[in-house]
Amino acid sequence: MEADLRLESSLFVGNKRYRAVLTGWHFNWTEVDKKNRDRKTISVPVAEVVGVEEGRVEILPKKSVESTEKDFTVFYVKRCSSGGSYGLLWRLGRTQFSCPSRVLRDQWTKYLRTALKTHSPLRPLRLLVFINPFGGKKRGRKIYHSLVAPLFELAGISSHVIVTERANQARDHLLKKDVTGFDGVVCVGGDGMFSEILHGLIGRTQQEAGLCENDTAVTLQPCPLHIGIIPAGSTDCVCYTTVGVIDPVTSALHIIIGDSQPLDVCSVHQDSAPLRYSVSLLGYGFYGDILAESEKHRWMGPLRYDYSGTLMYLCNRSYAGIVQYVPADPVLSSPRDRTRCLSGCSVCSRITERLIPHPSDSGSMYRSHNSLFSSDSEGEWVTVEGRFRCVSLTCMSSSCPRSPLGLSPSAHLADGTGDLILVWETNPLGFLKFLYRHTSTQDQFDLPFVEVHRVKAVRFSLPCAKKKEGYEEIGGLNGAGREMANEQKTANSFLCGVCCSKAPTESVWNCDGEILPVTAILCRIHGQLVRLYARGIEDGAALHNCSEENDRTSHVDRLT
Numbered sequence: 001m002e003a004d005l006r007l008e009s010s011l012f013v014g015n016k017r018y019r020a021v022l023t024g025w026h027f028n029w030t031e032v033d034k035k036n037r038d039r040k041t042i043s044v045p046v047a048e049v050v051g052v053e054e055g056r057v058e059i060l061p062k063k064s065v066e067s068t069e070k071d072f073t074v075f076y077v078k079r080c081s082s083g084g085s086y087g088l089l090w091r092l093g094r095t096q097f098s099c100p101s102r103v104l105r106d107q108w109t110k111y112l113r114t115a116l117k118t119h120s121p122l123r124p125l126r127l128l129v130f131i132n133p134f135g136g137k138k139r140g141r142k143i144y145h146s147l148v149a150p151l152f153e154l155a156g157i158s159s160h161v162i163v164t165e166r167a168n169q170a171r172d173h174l175l176k177k178d179v180t181g182f183d184g185v186v187c188v189g190g191d192g193m194f195s196e197i198l199h200g201l202i203g204r205t206q207q208e209a210g211l212c213e214n215d216t217a218v219t220l221q222p223c224p225l226h227i228g229i230i231p232a233g234s235t236d237c238v239c240y241t242t243v244g245v246i247d248p249v250t251s252a253l254h255i256i257i258g259d260s261q262p263l264d265v266c267s268v269h270q271d272s273a274p275l276r277y278s279v280s281l282l283g284y285g286f287y288g289d290i291l292a293e294s295e296k297h298r299w300m301g302p303l304r305y306d307y308s309g310t311l312m313y314l315c316n317r318s319y320a321g322i323v324q325y326v327p328a329d330p331v332l333s334s335p336r337d338r339t340r341c342l343s344g345c346s347v348c349s350r351i352t353e354r355l356i357p358h359p360s361d362s363g364s365m366y367r368s369h370n371s372l373f374s375s376d377s378e379g380e381w382v383t384v385e386g387r388f389r390c391v392s393l394t395c396m397s398s399s400c401p402r403s404p405l406g407l408s409p410s411a412h413l414a415d416g417t418g419d420l421i422l423v424w425e426t427n428p429l430g431f432l433k434f435l436y437r438h439t440s441t442q443d444q445f446d447l448p449f450v451e452v453h454r455v456k457a458v459r460f461s462l463p464c465a466k467k468k469e470g471y472e473e474i475g476g477l478n479g480a481g482r483e484m485a486n487e488q489k490t491a492n493s494f495l496c497g498v499c500c501s502k503a504p505t506e507s508v509w510n511c512d513g514e515i516l517p518v519t520a521i522l523c524r525i526h527g528q529l530v531r532l533y534a535r536g537i538e539d540g541a542a543l544h545n546c547s548e549e550n551d552r553t554s555h556v557d558r559l560t
């Protein structure tokens, strides 16, 4: 019955008359001129209405309320071009309506609020918020209190805020404390803070389900609580890849309207070391070395990544390794099909249907995952070995402002697969070309020393000493690195003196910004294990109402 909710009347905005219509799903207002002709219409999906207030109300940059009898104010999502970024900025649109009578005003506010409840079932009412006061430029607290909290208040969301006092406090809280009554968890910080929340929530969910996370054959339970990310770190890659912009107001609005974006997660199993989870980058070689080097220069702040990146590039190291992987179904998608995983992605939606576990469904992805780790499935594993400049695995495109298309531009957020990128030993110029292509639209995989595979699981181990020597002779047993091996050696010995007298024989794994304590690992991708308050990157074509009334957005821009 409520889906048929409909109200129509004349309303005024300033001194202009409008015909306003609320159907179940949309709230439209059309300017009517003196001759009763319809002029332009503004249409807002009810699901994107942020709040409805009696009187003439302003929220940002400061709350002000003028209590009037016949007015009401509607706040809603308004899209704007983000300039440089791939996605769209969301801003708080605001329109103040005047009614001919108080009765009509009360009817409008009542109908709009009822429509909101009916059409946005996933809107959070209670949130647990963790703020890292030291993330990025140390502006987490200010960002939350000046830009996010007023929006949550307007939307009627109550939040319990914890400003962290130490690393891993948020993770431990989620693992040990009662979180009953919360609809979601919000982190105000960077990728490291997100990773804490991810570990805490996945761990808690498995504990509650009585499952052993370390068992590689176990199908992990998806987390019931959503995660919201308010970007306030020095690296906000997960936010950028799932929203398309790094902007606290945009992220807050996605949380408020209860957007829901499933996300694949990679579990990283290491003998004798704790289980880790990764969503954005699991990298051995170049990316591991950068992280290890940058840890020595934390005093430099975010600049340490540039410094360490340059140094590690100059060192031109490569490492021997054995990589094994289980390929994903190539019919569904490929890392080189030049598609982009955007909001409403059809590849991810197809997988969503297959991921819903049905006890009788022999074709479900859960079932096929389990079979991966039984002894009779060894035949599915493909093995490559040799010397690699880097080995990377990512569950998403892992884009960021510097690399708007990311590590793997056609990777999907929620298709139950990851992209394995193998960069064989090569000369410094070749590797520079590979790195440079991440900043442009050129295909970084179209190089003779690069391979990319869409996979469901990966194993990595070190070869025995004798095999390693063999790789040194020929530059790798597989791939295109061989012919470059001799010229390579000269370059290596010249450049490595920049940072160390002798190149190390092993690198480390960079697991979403954390160094893993071991090199031999087994990784498995879990389809749609968590859900974010996001909707994936919106196509720029969705920009429909941003040229309207941009007046209210300028002060928000200044604050962000």
Ligand SMILES: Nc1ncnc2c1ncn2[C@@H]1O[C@H](COP(=O)(O)OP(=O)(O)OP(=O)(O)O)[C@@H](O)[C@H]1O
Pocket (backbone or CB within 6 Å): 131, 132, 133, 134, 135, 136, 137, 164, 165, 166, 167, 168, 188, 189, 190, 191, 192, 193, 194, 196, 232, 233, 234, 235, 236, 513
């Ligand atoms: N109060 C705290 N004191 C010290 N460290 C903290 C605190 N709260 C969280 N952390 C840790 O700080 C690390 C970095 O946080 P975050 O990701 O928010 O910022 P960042 O600037 O993007 O990080 P990075 O230094 O990794 O680039 C996280 O791994 C988190 O565990």
